[in-house]
Structure formats: C-alpha cells, structure tokens
Amino acid sequence: GYNFDEFVKDIGSTDYAEMADMSISEVQDYIREKGLHKVLEPILKNHRYAKIEMQITYNIEGDKEQPYVLKMFNNSIESNDLQQALSIQKYIFKKVLSGDYDKQAVYEQKIPDKPEYAGLQLNKLWLSGLLMNKLWLEKYIQDGDLQEEYCGRIGHFHEMAPENIYIYYNYLYCRILNDPLGDERDMDKFQRNIDDLYDSELSKGTVDALNLKYQFKIIEALDTLDTPHPKLFESLDRIKEIVNIKEASWLNSLKLAYVFMEQQDYKFAVKLLEPFIDEEFVFEELLFTYLSLCSYFPEKMYTNRFVRAMERVKNDYSDRFCEFFEGEKFSIQVLGNPKVKEMYCKTCKK
Structure with missing residues (x-):
C-alpha cells in the first residue's frame, strides 16, 4: 500500500508536479505509461508500506495461568468493567x-x-477467610473462627452498599453473633428484617439458616428463665416450621x-426428649440419643429419669448396655450413681 497524501506533497516539488x-x-x-518507476523510486519508497495482520495468543499454560487471570481481573477493575471482574473473580x-x-x-x-466495589470486596473477604481456615459463611460457618475484624469489615461494607443483599445477609449474621437480643420490640424488628429476606434473591435455604441461627440465640437466652417466655415458644414454632414439623x-x-x-445446643435437645423416656414404648434411637446427651451433663446422671432410662436399656437392649461403660460414652462419674453402679456390676462384671 501507499501513503498517497504524503506522495502528493512530495511530488508537487518535482518535474512531475502535474501528478499532484x-x-x-x-x-x-x-507512471506505468511513462516508465517512471526507476526515476520516481526515491519518492515512492518513502510512501510504500506493508499491512501486517498478527494474531497473538497468550501462553497461559501451567503456572502462567494464575498471574494472567489475576492481571485480567485487575485490568477489569481499572476499566470499571464490574461484570467482567465478577465473572473472573468467580473463576478464580x-x-x-x-x-x-x-x-x-x-490477596x-x-x-x-468504594461502594460500587463492595460486593467484590465481600467475595474477597469470604475466600480470604476460607484460606485462613475461617469457614464462616452459609454451610462453612464456624462461629469460633469469626473474628471481630471480619464483622467490622462486613459492617463497613454495609455502610458503603446498604442495598447489597449479600452484604446485608452477612451483616445480620454478624449482629446475631455479637449484638444483645434487646427487648421484645428489638427482637420483633430483627425478626422482620430476617423475614424480609425471604422475598429477596437469596435462596430459602440460605435465609432459613440465618433464621434458625436467630431462633437458637433466642432460645439459649430465654431458656434460663424459671417461667417460659412467650418468645421462646414463638422461636420453637418457627424452628418447627423451618424443619417442617407439623x-x-x-x-x-x-x-x-x-x-x-x-447447633451444639445439647441442653435444649435433651429437654425435648425427656418427656418421652417414661412412656410405655420408647423408640430405641430416642432412648440412646437421650442417654448420649446426658453425658454432657453429669448432674443428669444422678436423676431418677436417667436411672429408668438405663433400666430400659438393660432390660430391652442388654447387648448394648455395657457399651455405655467402655469409656467413649460415659465417664467414670456415672458409677457415682449407686443404682447405675449396681446395674453395671450385675450385668457387666459377670
């Protein structure tokens, strides 16, 4: 090809100016008719060029892929292409x-x-937690690993982007972990906040997990009262509805x-089973679950109900009775109950 405009400028100052x-x-x-190729070559060569098409393929095999993908992510951030950045982040x-x-x-x-990047910041924080064995969201939640700095950052993200439903979900979760229950009015307001999430893009299972967490917190706080609080029964009803118990x-x-x-709430779990221990028929799994739960509470091993449960096992499931005393289920403390010790000596010390 030729740069014709530049050729016109140069030819205008020669004996062949008419070509301009x-x-x-x-x-x-x-030029062809006059045979001027050689004469004009000093001018023509300055305006002749070649068009080259190149196809560049990045080598991203092996350990070259990660830095390339990370660079593409950061480039998307710089160009403010948030959709592209999110897609790459999910891939990462x-x-x-x-x-x-x-x-x-x-890292x-x-x-x-900035507010528009808060969602990407949340995702980065979430995976940073996983990398440090702080598995703390949805099915990865372990409260002991959730440090204050994490909830502090979640609160910061929520301030920047209060409309982001995923940040809001985690903000509520952090409040369940760290904030006091407050009075009934506070509890009702917080419950409405959770209920509103059922109308969001979050899955029902995700919201159920948060809802259950809040109900367990209420029960743990109110179950210590001598007179059952109405809110305790409300929470139980909500749990039954969530787990489909009619x-x-x-x-x-x-x-x-x-x-x-x-949820490691063994105290309330054993309380749920106690009323059925003295029924005429007690399902084997319920009986053994109750006795296993009692191992968390040494004081229960001295109750008459515990003795009656052990007697049922001895009489109805004698082949499993001695297993309780092999060290994994009950500590030696259980033999401090003279009635249990007597059963043990007669049944397991033959």
Whole structure:
C-alpha cells in the first residue's frame, strides 16, 4: 500500500508536479505509461508500506495461568468493567477451592474501597477467610473462627452498599453473633428484617439458616428463665416450621433434637426428649440419643429419669448396655450413681 497524501506533497516539488492533481489510479497509470518507476523510486519508497495482520495468543499454560487471570481481573477493575471482574473473580474462586491457584490469586486482587466495589470486596473477604481456615459463611460457618475484624469489615461494607443483599445477609449474621437480643420490640424488628429476606434473591435455604441461627440465640437466652417466655415458644414454632414439623410426637421431638444437636445446643435437645423416656414404648434411637446427651451433663446422671432410662436399656437392649461403660460414652462419674453402679456390676462384671 501507499501513503498517497504524503506522495502528493512530495511530488508537487518535482518535474512531475502535474501528478499532484491526479487520483491514485491515474498516477499509477501515468507512471506505468511513462516508465517512471526507476526515476520516481526515491519518492515512492518513502510512501510504500506493508499491512501486517498478527494474531497473538497468550501462553497461559501451567503456572502462567494464575498471574494472567489475576492481571485480567485487575485490568477489569481499572476499566470499571464490574461484570467482567465478577465473572473472573468467580473463576478464580473455583480455581482456589480446587487447589489449582494459591492464596496470592485472592490477596493480590486490587479492589478499591468504594461502594460500587463492595460486593467484590465481600467475595474477597469470604475466600480470604476460607484460606485462613475461617469457614464462616452459609454451610462453612464456624462461629469460633469469626473474628471481630471480619464483622467490622462486613459492617463497613454495609455502610458503603446498604442495598447489597449479600452484604446485608452477612451483616445480620454478624449482629446475631455479637449484638444483645434487646427487648421484645428489638427482637420483633430483627425478626422482620430476617423475614424480609425471604422475598429477596437469596435462596430459602440460605435465609432459613440465618433464621434458625436467630431462633437458637433466642432460645439459649430465654431458656434460663424459671417461667417460659412467650418468645421462646414463638422461636420453637418457627424452628418447627423451618424443619417442617407439623405435630407433636416423639418422632418429631427427636427430629427437632437433632436440629439442636447440630447447633451444639445439647441442653435444649435433651429437654425435648425427656418427656418421652417414661412412656410405655420408647423408640430405641430416642432412648440412646437421650442417654448420649446426658453425658454432657453429669448432674443428669444422678436423676431418677436417667436411672429408668438405663433400666430400659438393660432390660430391652442388654447387648448394648455395657457399651455405655467402655469409656467413649460415659465417664467414670456415672458409677457415682449407686443404682447405675449396681446395674453395671450385675450385668457387666459377670
């Protein structure tokens, strides 16, 4: 190809200035007819160029992939392409969780501390927690690993982007962990905040997890009162609704006890099972679950109900009775109950 405009400028100062008024096709014909190629070559060579098309493929194989993808993420942030940044961030997370990328793929994400980036900041914080074994969201939640600095940052994100539903969810969760219950008015207001999440884009299971957490907090606080508080029964009803328990029965009480056991609330779990121990028929699983729960509370091993439960095991499931005394289920303290010790000596010391 030729840079024709520059050629016109140069040819105008030569003996062939008339070509400056011609079109490019006319110039080409004129040079050909007059045989001027050699004469004009000093001018033509300055305006001749080649068009080159190059296809560049990045080498992102092996350990080159992570820095490349991280660079693409940070470039998306710089160009304010938040959708692209989010897509790349999700890809990075999958790679980190699968072990293909190391922690630098998270820590080196350069995300501004601005409202529009709050969601990306939350994602980075979440995975940073995973990398430090602080598994603290949804199914990864472990309260003991949730440090104040995390909830402080969640609060900061919420201030920046109060409309972000994912940040708001975690903000409420942190409040459940750290804030006092307050009075009934405060509890009702907080419950409405949780209930409103059911109309959001969050899944029902995700909101249920938060709701259950709040109900367990209420029960733990109010179950210490001599007279049951109405809010305690409200929380129990909500839990039953969430776990789909529609009627009172030993089976549903056992199911509900399992829910409390998953939350490590063994005190309330054993309380749910106690009323069924003296019934004419006691399901084997309920009986053994009750006795196992009693191992968390030495004082219960001295009650008459505990003795009656042990007698049922001895009489109905004698092959399993001695297993309780093998060290894994009960401590030696259980033999401090003379009635239990007598059963043990007669049954297991033959």
